[in-house]
Amino acid sequence: MIKEGISASKGYAIGKVVIKTDEEVQIVEKKIEDIGAEKARLKEAVEASREQLMKIKEKAEKEVGADKAAVFESHMMLLDDPEFTGAIEMNIDSNSVNAEKALQDVIDMYMGIFAAMEDEYMRERAADVKDVGKRILNNLAGVKGVDFDSLDENTILVAHDLTPSDTAQLDRNKVIAFLTNIGGRTSHSAIMARTLEIPAVVGLKDITESVKDGDLVIVDGVEGIVEVNPNEETIKKYEEKKEAYAKEKEELKKLINIKTVTKAGKHVEIVGNIGKAEDIHQVLENGGDGVGLFRTEFLYMDREDMPSEEEQFESYKYVAEKTNGGPVVIRTLDIGGDKQLPYLPLPEEMNPFLGYRAIRLCLDRKDIFKVQLRALLRASAYGNIKIMFPMISSVDEFIQAKAVLKECMDELKAEGKDFNENLEVGMMVEIPAAAVAADEFAKYADFFSIGTNDLIQYTLAADRMNEKVSYLYNPLHPAILALIKNTIEAAHRAGKWCGMCGEVAGDERVIPTLVEYGLDEFSMSATSILKAKQIIMNTEVK
Ligand code: PEP
Ligand code: MG
DSSP, X not given: OEEEOEEEEOOEEEEEEEEEOOOOOOXXXXXXXXXXXXXXXXXXXXXXXXXXXXXXXXXXXXXXXXXXXXXXXXXXXXXXXXXXXXXXXXXXHHHOBOXXXXXXXXXXXXXXXXXXXXXXXXXXXXXXXXXXXXHHHHHHHTOOOOOGGXXXXXXXXXXXXXXXXXXHHOOTTTEEEEEESSOOTTSHHHXXXXXXTOOEEEOOSSHHHHOOTTOEEEEETTTTEEEESOOHHHHHHHHHHHHHHHHHHHHHGGGTTSOOBOTTOOBOEEEEEESSTTHHHHHHHTTOOSEEEEETHHHHSSSSSOOOHHHHHHHHHXXXXXXXXXXXXXXXXXXXXXXXXXXXXXXXXXXXXXXXXXHHHHHHOHHHHHHHHHHHHHHGGGSEEEEEESSOOSHHHHHHHHHHHHHHHHHHHHTTOOOOTTOOEEEEEOSHHHHHTHHHHHTTOSEEEEOHHHHHHHHTTOOTTOGGGGGGOOTTOHHHHHHHHHHHHHHHHTTOEEEEOSXXXXXXXXXXXXXXXXXXXXXXXXXXXXXXXXXXXTOOOO
C-alpha cells in the first residue's frame, strides 16, 4: 500500500511502526453501585502509574541526571500522599461517582488551590498535579501512551500529530522517521524533524488507521510517500535511493569551509535555525556562518517551570562562544499558536495564531519577558548576539519592546554587570502589515528577518498547519514575492540588512530569486545549508 502526504523532512528510512495514540480521555460522570470495586479500580490505576513513574525516573536519572529526574520523584510523592488519594476515594464514597469523575474533581480542586497561591514554586506544582492526574486517568481508561525512552532502534513513529515538545524528546538513534495524519511543512514538528535530520511525512490524513504496530514501512521524505509492508524489490530500490542520497550529502560537504559567494563575487551569509543551544554544532558542521534564528521557546518546553535567568544566560552564552564571533540572532519568546507551555496555561482562543502570543504575551507579562532580556543582554558580552522580536505588527510594539530592553540595560548597569550596549535589535517581518509598511519599521529596527512561515499563512489566509489547505500555501504567489521584495528594499533604503529565517530561505526553487532581490542573510535548518550554498554559488548575481 502506498500513501501520499506532504514531505516535511527529506531523506529515506526503512523501519518498524510504533503508533503513538493520544486520545484525550473523555470524562463521563457515572453513578456507581459497587463502591468497593470502583475504589479497587482506582487503586490499580494508581499502582500502574507508580510503576510507570518509577521506570521513567530510573531511566531519566541515568540519561539526563538526578536533578532533571527529580520531577518524577515529586509525581510519585503525590501518588503516595494519602490526602490526595484519600480525597478521591472519599469522593467515590460520598457521591457514588466513578473514579474518573472523582479524580477530576480532586485535580480541579488542587489546581484551584495551587493557582491561587502567592508562592511561585507552589503555583508551578499545579503542572505536576495535572500531569499525575492525566497519567492516572489514562491508566483508568487503559490508554497507553508511547514511552519515548524505551523505543527500539529503527522505529518509525506514527501519530495523529506530534507536538513540538514530543518532537523535541525524540532520540534520533532510535526514531529514524515519523509520520503524522495532520500538519504541514512549516508546522513546528516538521521543522524539528529537519533539525533532527530524520525524514518525515505529514498530512497523511489516516496513517494511524492504515498501519499497525510492527508493520514495516518505507518513508520517502523527498517525495512525501510512504509504502506499507513493501515487497523485496521495493525495499531494494529504496535502499539504493538511501545510499545515493547519503552520497550526494557527502559530496556537498566539500562546500563546508568555502565562503558563500555568487559567480559574480557577491557575498551572501548563510546561517542556521536552532531550537536549543547544542544545535549550534550541527549548524557549524554544515558550514553555517552563525545563527539567524534561535527559537528560544524550546528552552521553555519539556519542563515544569520557567527557565531561570541563569539557565537562559548559560544557553545563550554557549551559542555565542561556540560561534566564534559569527552572528547569533536570538528571537525572544514566541509562545502561543502551536507552541504551548504546560505550566503557563493560556486561555482557549478561537484563533490561536491570531491571538495572545509572542511579543503580545511578552509585553503583557513583563515579568517573564525581562528574565529573558536580562539573560540575553548578559550573554551579549560573550559574542555577537543580536536580539530579535517576533510577531511585530505595529511600530508601537517595537518601541515598547525596546523600552523594556532599555529598562533591563539600566538595571544591569546599576548592578555592574557586563553587556554589549550596542547590540543590534531587529524584528521578524512575518505579519503582512509589517511587510507592507516596512519603510516605517526600518526607521526603528536595526535589521529585519522575514518569517515566511507565518507571512504566507497570514497573507494567503491558509493555515500553515492544515494539510487540507496546503495547496494554497504557496511561497511563489506573486503577493508573497512582492512582500518579500518590498521588505528587502525598505531595509536597504534605510541602510539596514535583511535576512530570512522562514522555511522559504532554504527552498531550492526560491533561493535564486531571493539572491536577485538582494537578501543579505539566509537562515535555515542546518541540514539545508549545503544545498542552499551550492545553489547560491551557481547564481550570477552581482
Ligand atoms: C516564521 O514564521 O517564518 C518563523 C521563522 O517563525 P516560526 O516558524 O517559529 O513561527
Ligand atoms: Mg513565526
